[in-house]
Amino acid sequence: MKRFLRVHRMRHPSDMGEEEIHAFLSPLATVGRVSAATQNQALSASIFILSVS
Incomplete structure (x- = not known):
């Protein structure tokens, strides 16, 4: 998940x-x-990180 968040410049998952x-x-x-x-x-x-946020 760190890699996913880094790719998207640490945007909050609820915004994605x-x-x-x-x-x-x-x-x-x-x-x-x-x-x-x-x-x-x-x-x-x-999917998990986006559904939890």
């Missing part, structure tokens, strides 16, 4: 939504070449 999640996850797969499992974990964590 689906667009920010997509902007974070897409480069993970293409540039970062992470596995599908890692990308799914990042998606779950992103």
